[in-house]
Amino acid sequence: MFILKRILCVGGIVAPQSTSLPVSQFSSCHNCLRSSKRRSPYSSVDSERYSSLVKSVMSSKVSSQTPETLQAEDDHIYGPVVRAQTPARAEMMRVPKTLHPFLNCVETFVTDEPESGPPARISLNRGQGRSSVPSVTRILQQTLSPEQVFYLERWKRRMIAELGEEGFKEYNQKLFRQGKLFHSAVEDFLTSGPTWEDRNPSETTEHAPEVQGYMQSISHVLEDVRAVRAIESTVQHDTLNYLGIVDCVARYRGVLCVIDWKTSDKPKPFLSNTYDNPVQVAAYAGALNSDDNYKYQVENGLIVVAYKDGSPAHAHRLNQELMLEYWRTWLLRLEKFTAQRSSHESSAFSGK
Template identity: 80%
Template sequence: MYILKRVVSTGGTIVHQCTSLTVKNLSVCYCLRSPKRHSPYSSVDCERYSSLVKSVMSSRVSSQTPETLLTEDEHIYGPVVKAQTPSSRPEMREPKTLHPFLHCEESVETEEPEPGPPARILLNRDQGRSFVPSVTRILQQTLSQEQIFYLERWKRKMIAELGEEGFKEYSQNLFRQGKLFHSALEDILMSGATWKNKNPSETPEYPPEVQGYMESISHVLEDVGAVRATESTVQHDTLNYLGIVDCVARYRGVLCVIDWKTSEKPKPFLSNTYDNPIQVAAYAGALNNDGNYKYQVENGLIVVAYKDGSPAHAHQLRSELMLEYWKTWLVRLEKFTEQRSSPASSVFVEKR
């Protein structure tokens, strides 16, 4: 006989009911009498095991920080000489003076440009420009401690892998490929021909070092037209800086300052391009305030080409985003000015 108990609630009153069941199958009794299997966990200290699990589950495992990476690198490559470990991320600040991005006297171009070759104003340092810093130099000398840390960490790893001479040759090859790439682009843009309507038989033979890059940007060139300038100097007299614009043209109908970049790694997001958006905003701001250009540019474009020929990534910067990067540029420019008055300012090689 087996008795079942159940609880029934009736109007707030709890009533215990019993039900009698007759057990006809006695095989269960055999199971109850059979000896228990020995569990491998029976000898485990449950209390100690429980506290260990709780400690592991309650702790947060974070990604490596610059401090832990520095310790690891020092063990593998030796101590860091130049870089200082960033203690914290610097707070973003607003520029002290918000200089206008656009020149009020000029109007933003909406019509197609007048016929003629694109502008190409060469940089001449003898024409009162000897002491005018370039955009590249300003950005290099105002890198954050974190940027310097990761840049030097990459350099030290490359030297450990390639050696001093190997790394030097690697850097020279990158520089040469970049020059050949920009030269090939300039030939296309200066010709005035559109890539979309180009006859395949008319496609020039490019050096082997840049064939992959040219294939990579072919789909972007189909949307580029109405070229206004290529490899042309721009200067902001009020803020006292200059730069060389890769290209000013229409991309999908929108007039942009275009910056052509090469990369060995994919850069599918704008954040992967680091300071390049600031550079484009600086060029556009200088062009808008340069009397040699009778139009205004509000938009930007960063094109990242790949040596293996995979499709380039084109990151478009609309006018609202350009204004944000323009503010960031003004802050970097103020920092550069402050550093110039300090004897402890960093020294970098100027590229352009």
């Protein structure tokens, strides 16, 4: 038994105090004090081996990664970004100040009018009191959401970086020319009489080479298009003061629809991939339903996305319920456009 002394301070007086401690316990503590320190797991790392790598990483000022590759890598690791609610969906939940009817109840419904005769083709004439009437396309372009503007500008900057200013201008001109040729080819087919399956495949060579793939792409859709009532025809809503040109009004699988033909370089298998196209179709249908030049009503829509490589087009149908939803969205966009125009006119007047 060893005797250990510890100092006890009582009332300011230091007094030694003895404590008995078993030999076995003291011996154990003595061994702990004399044991060697634990070795660090990093002590075995060959620092010289990795020194060059560390220096290269720390000294590099330019990364080979781009915002696009970083986004792709992030999506691969964590999955795509899922938003709680997209602006488009939030907009569709809002209610317009004036819920103007989509249908004109005064007009005779579609089943009461014969479908014979050539399709309507009313040309747009800005001189007939239409000079100040905005188009559907213009209204949609000027009422884009901040998110839509951001992605559109980012795409534009990326294209200019790849093609240059002149190359980007030529790219847009090429797209515009292809669109016109494609719509003309569809128009020629729908007014030529025979159905797609009755035509000789060699007849497709009469189309410009730029659109042959698009025509092949929509061939399965054209098989179900019948009773064409309007092609490239102007529709105008006098009460809401806007106009547009519908691509086609016809029966698709027995249902009368406003049909919009689109082209795309990328697949668009879902309706959400078509952005503002459903709003555009609903706006055209609403204008047609109120236009006295058309003695019928249309409640359904169809968006056909054609592909240049000839792969089967995607046909997105808009039933009555969807059309009413997008009609409400269109009324909101129209209210926004009207407010913006009034604000600009007030600013211009006060500036004078």
